[in-house]
Amino acid sequence: MxxxxxxxxxxxxxxxxxxxxxxxxxxxxxxxxxxxxxxxxxxxxxxxxxxxxxxxxxxxxxxxxxxxxxERFVESRLQTETAISGRLTAQRDALAPVEAAFNEANGAGGINASLNSFFNSFGDLEANPTSVPVREVVIGEAMTLATSFQSMRARLVSTQQSTDGSVRETVDEVNEGGA
Incomplete structure (x- = not known):
């Protein structure tokens, strides 16, 4: 053997x-x-x-x-929550300038104040419809309101352009990292 x-x-x-x-x-x-x-x-x-x-x-x-x-569940949950957190952080960062544009806490010079003045001038016009000076005040308030809307639009367009630039930079960083 x-x-x-x-x-x-x-x-x-x-x-x-x-x-x-x-x-x-x-x-x-x-x-x-x-x-x-x-x-x-x-x-x-x-x-x-x-x-x-x-x-x-x-x-x-x-x-x-x-x-x-x-633990697969823990890893999966961690990835999901990290993605959600990142999305919410990006959303918060993108909306903060929009919130600032609409923030009229002091009540002066914003759309809210312009709208109030505009509608109050109509109340004065209702009380005195034939008065030329009151009509001119209504026209002036309408122009102020239009200026407020234009100013708001300019701030929102600026915010959009800034956000678009940030998105482009992030996409470029991701693309460079993946290459």
Whole structure:
């Protein structure tokens, strides 16, 4: 009866796989409280059998590698929430100038004040419809209101152009990073 050296090779592979498994387990235990550490696992598979004439024999185990184990749900949720946060931050940044354009907290010089003056002048005109000076006041208030709308439009167009420029810069950065 001859010595079958393939058995020694199978044993050597098994010991090597077990040693790596113990090392990875030790690493996992040592880092159990380390923030950001992901548990690792050893990926093993059966080696391809060898032999001829329908006498195939196994050759042991193959180490495919060490992989970090992360909860798929947690990773997926993290990616989703990060994307949502980024979208909301971009939306907030884009709308802040629009909010500032419409902010009329002090009540002076904005569309709201112009509209109030315009409609109040109509109240005066209703009380005195034949008065030329009152009619001129209504026309003046209408012109002031139109100027307020034009000013608001100019601020919104400026905001749009600024936002468009920011979007172009971001797209260029993404395209350069992906190249």
């Amino acid at each position: 001859g010595v079958n050296f393939s058995s020694f090779e199978i044993g050597r592979r098994a010991l090597r796989a077990s040693q790596l498994g113990l090392a990875v387990t030790g690493q996992n235990i040592a880092n159990v409280n380390t923030p950001g550490y992901s548990r690792q696992t050893v990926q093993l598979s059966a080696s391809a059998p060898t032999g001829a004439n329908m006498r195939l024999t196994g050759t042991g185990v193959t180490i495919d590698g060490v992989r970090s184990f992360r």
